[in-house]
Amino acid sequence: MGSPDARSLRISAVALLVLLAMSGLHPYDRTTWILEVLPVLVALPLLALTHRRFPLTTLLYVCIFLHAIVLMVGGAYTYARVPLGFQMAEWFDLQRNPYDKIGHFFQGFVPALAAREILIRGKHVRSRRMLGFLVLCIVLAISAAYELIEWAAALSLGQGADEFLGTQGDPWDTQSDMFMALVGAAMALGLFSRGQDRQIAQLHRT
Secondary structure (H helix, E strand, O other), X not given: OOOOOHHHHHHHHHHHHHHHHHHOOOXXXXXXXXXXXXXHHHHHHHHHXXXXXXXOOHHHHHHHHHHHHHHHHHHHHOHHHOHHHHHHHHHOOOOOOOHHHHHHHHHHHHHHHHHHXXXXXXXXXXXHHHHHXXXXXXXXXXXXXXXXXXXXXXXXXXXXXXXXXXXXXXOOHHHHHHHHHHHHHHHHHHHHHXXXXXXXXXXXXX
C-alpha cells in the first residue's frame, strides 16, 4: 500500500489527539510540555491540509505517528524523568536518563524519510548518492536549528528552561544530540530506502 486510506488517517489523527490530551492533563512542567509537543501541534494541521494534494507514504505516516508519541511522552514527564529512560539507564548501567537521545534519534530518523520522499517525488535530485548526502545535510540542519531553539529558550526562560533542555549536567549534550540525529538519519536511509521507493512507486501509479 502506497498511502493509507482516509479512514485510517482519521483514526490515527483521533488517536493522536486523545494521546495529546492525556499527555497534557498533568504534565510535570506545563511550559516544557508546550515546547515539546509544539511540533505535533504544527504537524497535525499541516498533514490534514495536505493529505489530499500530497499524500505521504504509509511508512512516513507511521513514523510520524511514532515520533509524535515520543514527543508527547517526553513532554508529559520531561525527558530527564521518563520512566522508560530510567529502566534503560539501569539495564545499560548509564549515569543519566537516555530518553532524550531516543527523541533526537527520531529527530533524525523521521525527517530523513520526509526529506527523502519530498526530494524524490519533486524530482529535485537525480543521483542517489547526492540524494543521501542532501538528506543527511537537511537532518543536521534541522538538528542544529533545534539546538538553537533550545539556546534561545535558555536565554529567555533562564532556570525555567532546565526541564526543556534536559542536559542532565552533560557538557557535550548538544553534540551528542546532533550525533544521535545523524545516526537516526543514517539508519532510516540504510534500512527503509527500498521500502519507501516501492511505496512511492505505488503512489505514482495511483
